Amino acid sequence: MQRKSIQIVGVVWTLVYASFIVWIYATEPRSFKDVATNTQVATGIYEINQEKFNNGLTLFRRDQFRAAREEWAAADSAQRDPRTQFYIAYAYYREGWGRVYYDRTLFTQGLAAVNRAINLDPNRQLVVDDPNLQIRTPAELKAELEQGLETSWRDLNPSRLFRQRK
Amino acid sequence: MKDYAERNRALLHFVAVPTILLTTALLGGLRIDAQNRQFVFTAPPLVTLVLATLLTFLFVRAGAIDLRHWLSVELPAVTNLSHLLTLLALFFATAQAFNSVLPETGLLHWMFAFFFLWTLWTNQFSSFDPRRLLRSIIVLFGTAFVLKHLFMSALYAPDKGWLRTIAATFLQGISVDIPAFAPATGYVSFFALVLYVVGLLLIAPVPIRSGPSPINKLAVNDDALSHPGE
Numbered sequence: 260m261q262r263k264s265i266q267i268v269g270v271v272w273t274l275v276y277a278s279f280i281v282w283i284y285a286t287e288p289r290s291f292k293d294v295a296t297n298t299q300v301a302t303g304i305y306e307i308n309q310e311k312f313n314n315g316l317t318l319f320r321r322d323q324f325r326a327a328r329e330e331w332a333a334a335d336s337a338q339r340d341p342r343t344q345f346y347i348a349y350a351y352y353r354e355g356w357g358r359v360y361y362d363r364t365l366f367t368q369g370l371a372a373v374n375r376a377i378n379l380d381p382n383r384q385l386v387v388d389d390p391n392l393q394i395r396t397p398a399e400l401k402a403e404l405e406q407g408l409e410t411s412w413r414d415l416n417p418s419r420l421f422r423q424r425k
Numbered sequence: 426m427k428d429y430a431e432r433n434r435a436l437l438h439f440v441a442v443p444t445i446l447l448t449t450a451l452l453g454g455l456r457i458d459a460q461n462r463q464f465v466f467t468a469p470p471l472v473t474l475v476l477a478t479l480l481t482f483l484f485v486r487a488g489a490i491d492l493r494h495w496l497s498v499e500l501p502a503v504t505n506l507s508h509l510l511t512l513l514a515l516f517f518a519t520a521q522a523f524n525s526v527l528p529e530t531g532l533l534h535w536m537f538a539f540f541f542l543w544t545l546w547t548n549q550f551s552s553f554d555p556r557r558l559l560r561s562i563i564v565l566f567g568t569a570f571v572l573k574h575l576f577m578s579a580l581y582a583p584d585k586g587w588l589r590t591i592a593a594t595f596l597q598g599i600s601v602d603i604p605a606f607a608p609a610t611g612y613v614s615f616f617a618l619v620l621y622v623v624g625l626l627l628i629a630p631v632p633i634r635s636g637p638s639p640i641n642k643l644a645v646n647d648d649a650l651s652h653p654g655e
Binding site for chain 1: 431435443454465514
């Protein structure tokens with residue numbers, strides 16, 4: 260009887276350990292900290308660092324976009340929070356926006372971030388209620404970034420010099 | 426006393442051996458980046474699965490694993506399942522042990538893979554017993570470990586030591602485009618290989634059965650011989 264119990268424990272333990280190894284190779288953590296974060300994500304207890312998020316927001320409102328993005332990246336190290344990813348994309352948009360031309364590199368990075376936000380919010384329920392922002396949803400922000408990356412004859416229109424950053 | 430022995434044997438066979446083999450599978454693909462000291466997990470390339478298959482055939486041919494006793498219709502389902510998982514763990518541990526000592530990319534990757542394939546293929550037609558096979562495996566992995574983690578990694582060493590000079594001379598004119606890893610990678614690989622060999626040492630050709638072991642049977646016979654009148 261005892262031997263059978265040990266066999267069952269062995270089978271369960273082997274399956275759990277093997278699943279853990281497959282999961283490690285699938286998620287490819289870069290450090291022990293990443294392992295802990297990925298575990299939190301897998302078990303559904305992952306939360307962003309609110310203090311760092313607020314620091315990022317303060318920097319964003321002071322137009323210090325790079326510093327804001329760094330704070331938000333640290334706040335959401337697993338890139339699992341749609342709201343934080345939306346703000347990161349917005350920071351790319353505002354930094355890349357120019358009266359004469361848009362910075363394509365920053366807009367491309369912004370598009371990647373807003374796509375992450377959309378993927379994390381498949382029901383499209385995210386509406387960011389921030390009075391400092393004129394774009395409130397990831398879909399609107401995505402459209403704005405995509406328009407900025409397109410090249411057309413409208414880019415030569417002189418009235419574009421009078422447009423406003425959102 | 427007998428209960429303890431039987432329980433410990435069962436723990437070793439059903440828990441410790443799969444754990445050791447799976448730990449080899451975990452560590453075999455782990456590298457440490459030389460630049461930022463981050464983990465890099467390398468999944469086993471297809472060629473390591475082929476090599477693991479060849480080595481598994483060798484285990485069976487040499488009698489290191491007697492499949493008829495490991496998987497049988499006469500055994501309970503749980504025992505068969507447990508044995509199947511241990512054999513799978515052995516297969517993936519073997520693949521990852523090869524992964525651990527194979528250069529990741531480039532010409533040297535294919536040269537190492539070719540020599541492994543050559544050795545294992547010719548061994549298929551040699552006569553082996555389990556002990557000789559184990560010695561052969563230790564030499565095979567030991568040589569590959571020294572070549573990869575001591576000889577070739579010396580090329581990336583910051584100080585210009587004698588090993589680096591020798592390695593640079595031997596590999597002159599050969600494009601060595603393998604990624605540079607931190608020295609800790611060598612330690613991880615060494616630990617993985619030691620665990621693999623320990624796992625092989627612990628695997629019995631014929632798995633334990635419930636009831637007294639052959640050693641215990643001999644002990645009973647000794648008792649009977651010392652007191653023939655009883």
